[in-house]
Amino acid sequence: MKRFLWPLLVFCGLVALLGAGLLKNPREVPSPLVGRPAPAFSLPTLADPARQLGPEQLRGQVWVLNVWASWCVACEAEHPVLVDMARRTDVTLVGLNYKDKREAALVWLGRHGNPYRASLLDADGRVGLDFGVYGVPETYVIDRDGVIRHKHTGAVTPEVVQGTLLPLIRQLEG
Amino acid sequence: MTFLRSCLLLVLCMGACTLAMAQERAVRAPITDPVLEARVLKVAEELRCLVCQNETVAASQAELAVDLRDQIRRQLAEGRSEADIQRFMVERYGDFVLYRPPLKAGTVLLWVGPFVLLLAGLLALWRQLGRQARRDDTPLSAAEWERARRLLGTPGDRP
Numbered sequence: 379m380k381r382f383l384w385p386l387l388v389f390c391g392l393v394a395l396l397g398a399g400l401l402k403n404p405r406e407v408p409s410p411l412v413g414r415p416a417p418a419f420s421l422p423t424l425a426d427p428a429r430q431l432g433p434e435q436l437r438g439q440v441w442v443l444n445v446w447a448s449w450c451v452a453c454e455a456e457h458p459v460l461v462d463m464a465r466r467t468d469v470t471l472v473g474l475n476y477k478d479k480r481e482a483a484l485v486w487l488g489r490h491g492n493p494y495r496a497s498l499l500d501a502d503g504r505v506g507l508d509f510g511v512y513g514v515p516e517t518y519v520i521d522r523d524g525v526i527r528h529k530h531t532g533a534v535t536p537e538v539v540q541g542t543l544l545p546l547i548r549q550l551e552g
Numbered sequence: 553m554t555f556l557r558s559c560l561l562l563v564l565c566m567g568a569c570t571l572a573m574a575q576e577r578a579v580r581a582p583i584t585d586p587v588l589e590a591r592v593l594k595v596a597e598e599l600r601c602l603v604c605q606n607e608t609v610a611a612s613q614a615e616l617a618v619d620l621r622d623q624i625r626r627q628l629a630e631g632r633s634e635a636d637i638q639r640f641m642v643e644r645y646g647d648f649v650l651y652r653p654p655l656k657a658g659t660v661l662l663w664v665g666p667f668v669l670l671l672a673g674l675l676a677l678w679r680q681l682g683r684q685a686r687r688d689d690t691p692l693s694a695a696e697w698e699r700a701r702r703l704l705g706t707p708g709d710r711p
Contacts, residue, residue: 404605407602408646410644507644508644510644512602513602513603
């Protein structure tokens with residue numbers, strides 16, 4: 379009997395291992411930037427291209443950087459969640475308008491609402507590259523010292539806001 | 553009729569997409585230096601595209617891969633080494649971007665695992681063969697022959 383038990387046990391172990399692997403989301407690539415200072419940059423704002431903004435000016439407060447674009451379909455799905463978050467909380471939400479055209483971005487915000495304190499124009503995607511952006515939308519939580527504390531890849535859902543983002547922001551502000 | 557109309561719409565959309573893509577391609581700087589381009593591809597073949605995760609940055613046509621190839625081209629032209637560029641990518645995308653993951657504590661199993669399994673298999677085979685050889689070696693005693701004959705109910709040959 380023992381002869382047959384061993385292969386069965388090994389087989390079950392293998393099934394459990396492969397099953398656990400299947401349940402993970404392969405799109406979630408752990409970012410090496412979490413726990414490290416946000417890349418330094420200074421970009422013109424969408425509303426006023428003459429005005430520059432970067433992480434340096436946001437030091438001392440916890441803020442959220444949301445990478446979006448008018449051509450991004452998933453951003454449209456996520457946008458109401460951000461609008462709702464901006465209306466109900468006082469979280470500093472900054473947009474990074476990634477590889478987009480200014481006019482198209484303004485029209486898009488006019489149509490869907492603008493939850494951002496400011497949006498920054500990253501027309502050639504250079505800042506996005508420094509943040510390791512690979513799937514828009516992406517959302518980063520940055521603490522008072524300018525260190526990235528969390529990265530969310532893909533559309534933010536109400537569950538993510540309530541379960542992850544807001545508790546983390548409160549804890550960092552605490 | 554509505555079906556036909558939606559088909560037509562789909563075809564039109566596809567046409568518009570190809571047109572948009574063609575325009576996108578045309579904007580990019582033309583490739584002028586074949587030596588530089590060969591080096592770009594050599595670096596890009598070692599990098600994983602994060603959008604189409606089973607393709608290299610060299611092979612993928614995803615927007616991100618095109619951007620990363622641009623970045624490699626620019627940095628090589630500026631005189632940076634291939635190792636510098638790999639480090640640049642790992643700093644942003646993590647070890648995941650490397651097709652050849654580095655040997656460290658977290659990846660030991662990945663590198664050594666197959667060889668451990670091979671050794672374990674060889675060991676099991678060796679033991680099994682040894683056991684079989686031992687079993688075949690011992691001849692049947694006279695009493696065992698007697699018992700076998702009784703069980704089979706045939707005269708049988710004696711050795």
